[in-house]
Structures are given as C-alpha cells and as structure tokens.
Amino acid sequence: MEEKLKEEKIKITPQRRELIRKLKELEETHPSFNRIYQAVKETQPNVSRSTVHDNLKLLVQRGIIRSFNYKGETRYEMSQNPHVNLAEFNKDIIDIKNEKVNEKLDEIMNILKEEEGIEIKSLLVLVEK
Structure with missing residues (x-):
C-alpha cells in the first residue's frame, strides 16, 4: 500500500x-x-x-x-475487487471467497455495462446472515 x-x-x-x-x-x-x-x-x-x-x-x-x-x-x-461481504449478527464482516460467486459478479457488471450503459466504478455486495 x-x-x-x-x-x-x-x-x-x-x-x-x-x-x-x-x-x-x-x-x-x-x-x-x-x-x-x-x-x-x-x-x-x-x-x-x-x-x-x-x-x-x-x-x-x-x-x-x-x-x-x-x-x-x-x-x-x-x-477493490468485486466481492461479497458477509455480515453476521455481532460478528466481523468477512469476505466470501468463492470463485463461482465472483464469476456471477463479473456477469452482473458486464450486463450493467452492455445493456444499461452503466460503467461500474466499484461493486460492493453485503449479505446478512
């Protein structure tokens, strides 16, 4: 850094x-x-x-x-890479490190760019468990 x-x-x-x-x-x-x-x-x-x-x-x-x-x-x-954060009640927020999930995030970004004309600067997904 x-x-x-x-x-x-x-x-x-x-x-x-x-x-x-x-x-x-x-x-x-x-x-x-x-x-x-x-x-x-x-x-x-x-x-x-x-x-x-x-x-x-x-x-x-x-x-x-x-x-x-x-x-x-x-x-x-x-x-800075697109990924999913998992938040559990009263615990730390952790990164989900799953290649299939990351591939889907890339797909979402491509769809938004190609079909909606949105240039993605950053993608942050937060999931609560």
Whole structure:
C-alpha cells in the first residue's frame, strides 16, 4: 500500500505508516473507524481522531481503500475487487471467497455495462446472515 501512496504522491508519515499497518492487520474484519482508531492509538498514543479520520478519508478518495456503511457505522476494506461481504449478527464482516460467486459478479457488471450503459466504478455486495 505504501507504493500506492508514493504513486499518488502522498507523504508517508509515521501516523500513515501505522494506519496502513493496522488496516492490513484488521483487513479480514472490515473494521469500523473506532476500531481502527483504537488500534492506531495503541502504538501512536498522541494521534488524534481527526488525524485518523482525515487519513482514512484521503485513502478512500484516492481509491486506495474503500468504505461502506453498515448499521450506522462506517467500515473500511482494502479489497477493490468485486466481492461479497458477509455480515453476521455481532460478528466481523468477512469476505466470501468463492470463485463461482465472483464469476456471477463479473456477469452482473458486464450486463450493467452492455445493456444499461452503466460503467461500474466499484461493486460492493453485503449479505446478512
């Protein structure tokens, strides 16, 4: 991810480096802002909520990570590829890694492009169990 920051000409500060490290650690859970902030604060005790928020916002704006809302909470994920997220009550949100499902998502994107003229920038599917 640091390479993407360099490509985007974003300075790599100690706080950004730690934020990236925590995002990678928490990647499988689709962490909320609060969870990310608490994780960064463990190693960067002087980091402010606004610094973490502004850096997450920058990473989303530049397409390095993406965010989505679930039950009133902003969640973050690193995967930019179309996939299905599975949410279970009071558990983490996880990625469904199934090749058949991914093929169907590709089909949906192609149909939307070819038949509806919609150029898909990002596809996020969230399923609750």
